[in-house]
Amino acid sequence: MKPTILFLFNSSHYAVEPWVQDGRFNVVSVDYHDTDHSEAHREPLEGVLQLSVDLSTTTAKQRVLELLWAHNMAQPSLVISFPPCTDLAVSGAKHFKAKLERDPECQTRAVDMAKLASTFECPYVIENPVSVLSTLWRPADYYWNPCDYAGYLMPWEQAHPEFPCIVPDGDRYNKKTGAWCGNGFVVPERQYRAPLEKANHGWAKLGGKSARTKYIRSLTPRGWAVAVYCANMPEILQQKVV
Numbered sequence: 001m002k003p004t005i006l007f008l009f010n011s012s013h014y015a016v017e018p019w020v021q022d023g024r025f026n027v028v029s030v031d032y033h034d035t036d037h038s039e040a041h042r043e044p045l046e047g048v049l050q051l052s053v054d055l056s057t058t059t060a061k062q063r064v065l066e067l068l069w070a071h072n073m074a075q076p077s078l079v080i081s082f083p084p085c086t087d088l089a090v091s092g093a094k095h096f097k098a099k100l101e102r103d104p105e106c107q108t109r110a111v112d113m114a115k116l117a118s119t120f121e122c123p124y125v126i127e128n129p130v131s132v133l134s135t136l137w138r139p140a141d142y143y144w145n146p147c148d149y150a151g152y153l154m155p156w157e158q159a160h161p162e163f164p165c166i167v168p169d170g171d172r173y174n175k176k177t178g179a180w181c182g183n184g185f186v187v188p189e190r191q192y193r194a195p196l197e198k199a200n201h202g203w204a205k206l207g208g209k210s211a212r213t214k215y216i217r218s219l220t221p222r223g224w225a226v227a228v229y230c231a232n233m234p235e236i237l238q239q240k241v242v
Helices: 017-022 060-070 090-102 106-119 146-152 211-218 222-237
Strands: 004-008 026-031 048-052 076-081 124-129 142-144 177-182
Touching: 004 060, 017 222, 060 106, 076 106, 076 222, 106 124, 106 177, 142 146, 146 222
Parallel strands: 004 026, 004 076, 026 048, 076 124
Antiparallel strands: 124 177, 142 177
16 A cells, blocks of 8 residues: 555645655645635646545544545555645734734634644644744744755756746745644755845735735745655655555
8 A cells, every 4th residue: 555645735736746756655635725725726636636625623634534544545654734824924913913803713723723734643744934833832843945945956947837937946035934843754954046036026026815826925835845755755665554
């Protein structure tokens, strides 16, 4: 039975592609189905089992495991999660007071969704921008910028496949991001390439709150995705699959 790589709150192909291309893993992606993003989603990637689960509920983990069992897949050997940051990212701190007045539990729910990956009995990593998750849950294990892992991309992969006029070549840009990880997750070695632009393209070249803007801002940096695969793939292949 193949090891299962589980992606939570995933809305693009970049995080899953290294594992799909390898061919030795079952790759499962669960999207949060945020309607603000749905119109910008790409078509399902061949080789990925796309599950529909409400990840905001207390039964989300059990439901995911039941669906894996129904598809004759092993329990996850690695969980990679991109939980919503709308109510957590410090870039939106000026709106926290109003949000909490409207919905006092909004950050509690956001933290619970962020923690979901850590409840699986396998290595995990949770990616989120600099946020209050560090105070409402626990400090991030490390921080990184996309340019820290730009060296993992090949010369022919420099131009972004979807947004070459917006995302700097080779994902060579700064966007400080936190990683919460555990249960044996291997932190990938950095292969730094200097950023090509000082400003974050997510704000300098994009405006408003359209689905397209939110989708582009949330895209997983390709170099980081490859680095996570390279660091953790050997360990996972040695695990006992159940």
